[in-house]
Amino acid sequence: MKWLILIFGIASNASASVLVKMAMMPPRKFPSLNDSIRSVVCNWPFWLGLGLYGLAFILYAAALARLPLNVAHPVLTSGAVATVALFSVLIFREPFYWTTAAGIALVIAGVALITARVA
Numbered sequence: 001m002k003w004l005i006l007i008f009g010i011a012s013n014a015s016a017s018v019l020v021k022m023a024m025m026p027p028r029k030f031p032s033l034n035d036s037i038r039s040v041v042c043n044w045p046f047w048l049g050l051g052l053y054g055l056a057f058i059l060y061a062a063a064l065a066r067l068p069l070n071v072a073h074p075v076l077t078s079g080a081v082a083t084v085a086l087f088s089v090l091i092f093r094e095p096f097y098w099t100t101a102a103g104i105a106l107v108i109a110g111v112a113l114i115t116a117r118v119a
Helices: 002-024 037-041 044-064 069-092 098-115
Strands: none
Touching: 002 044, 002 069, 044 069, 069 098
């Protein structure tokens, strides 16, 4: 169960990042006081992303109740970084370099070493 909480936390955090990126792409933009209330309220990717960041925080807190901080934090943050890197290629067609793949592989190896004794 503790690992499932972290997996959902990673998914929530990464999805929130993707939605906020979508919210900032034309024709949408960051909500400001100069915008009409309608354009601010109708920027659904922004608000959904904000809500998913909140959910990610709640899941992170739940994971901390079940796992050591030195395990939960690296797994959640690095998992989100790796997932966002993959989402950025699949959803936004951003470039994916061999260094990105190598970095993700190193992150996975590092997190596996950190969590080896906790599993």
